[in-house]
Amino acid sequence: MRKKIIAGNWKMNMTPSEAVALVNELKPLVACEDADVVFCVPAIDIIPAVEAAKGSNIEIGAENMYFEEKGAYTGEISPNMLVDAGVKYVIIGHSERREYFAETDETVNKKVLKAFEHNMIPIICCGESLKQREQGITIDWIRQQIKIAFLNVTADQAKTAVIAYEPIWAIGTGKVATTEQAQEVCAAIRCCIGEIYDEATAEAIRIQYGGSVSASSAPELFSQPDIDGGLVGGASLKPDFGKIVNWH
Numbered sequence: 001m002r003k004k005i006i007a008g009n010w011k012m013n014m015t016p017s018e019a020v021a022l023v024n025e026l027k028p029l030v031a032c033e034d035a036d037v038v039f040c041v042p043a044i045d046i047i048p049a050v051e052a053a054k055g056s057n058i059e060i061g062a063e064n065m066y067f068e069e070k071g072a073y074t075g076e077i078s079p080n081m082l083v084d085a086g087v088k089y090v091i092i093g094h095s096e097r098r099e100y101f102a103e104t105d106e107t108v109n110k111k112v113l114k115a116f117e118h119n120m121i122p123i124i125c126c127g128e129s130l131k132q133r134e135q136g137i138t139i140d141w142i143r144q145q146i147k148i149a150f151l152n153v154t155a156d157q158a159k160t161a162v163i164a165y166e167p168i169w170a171i172g173t174g175k176v177a178t179t180e181q182a183q184e185v186c187a188a189i190r191c192c193i194g195e196i197y198d199e200a201t202a203e204a205i206r207i208q209y210g211g212s213v214s215a216s217s218a219p220e221l222f223s224q225p226d227i228d229g230g231l232v233g234g235a236s237l238k239p240d241f242g243k244i245v246n247w248h
């Protein structure tokens, strides 16, 4: 039985002092024993958020990291820096990073390998555009993203990974995928992991849905057999996130 994982992605929101206030506000609302709860926050908020989350069930995650250890990479943040700051989860390959910051399936793979090397859990994002969905190539596209993201990842590592299926057309639009659409793609992702590795790995890996998740859509989405929680953007900045975490 896979444990659900509900993660907030704050994106480029919240100053450090606002971050502390939000963690303190949400702490009692997201208390929950049967799901992992992660707040992925902007880099500058990580240290104060880790401090504020102490003693609670909240894990603090990062929204991105670089795939090199150290050196002349102005503006980037290394895996070591994240680990030292208390980070356990890191979002890799969010569609906004792919669209605005030229991330590719290959850089996603490098980051995924680096995250595992440092014992962090990558939340690996994949998802199709509206055009790709209309062209009927959603599953092929996602399978390709997954196959490249997991190149050279061992089965033991893959078992601990989290995949976030986020249809790009559903992100921040209020247009949540139907339960059937989300379940269909998450099942296809699990099947793809089974082909790359084996059934045990496919059964172990956790797959989230993301894209306009709200307190009202979460219960049906999270009840699907292949959906193990959510990656939540806008609604993770509000008290509603407590209802999403405690969806059942």
Ligand SMILES: O=C[C@H](O)COP(=O)(O)O
Binding pocket: 009, 094, 166, 170, 171, 172, 173, 174, 210, 211, 212, 213, 231, 232, 233, 234, 235
């Ligand atoms: O990482 C989170 C997603 O991009 C979803 O964002 P959203 O819940 O605001 O649509």
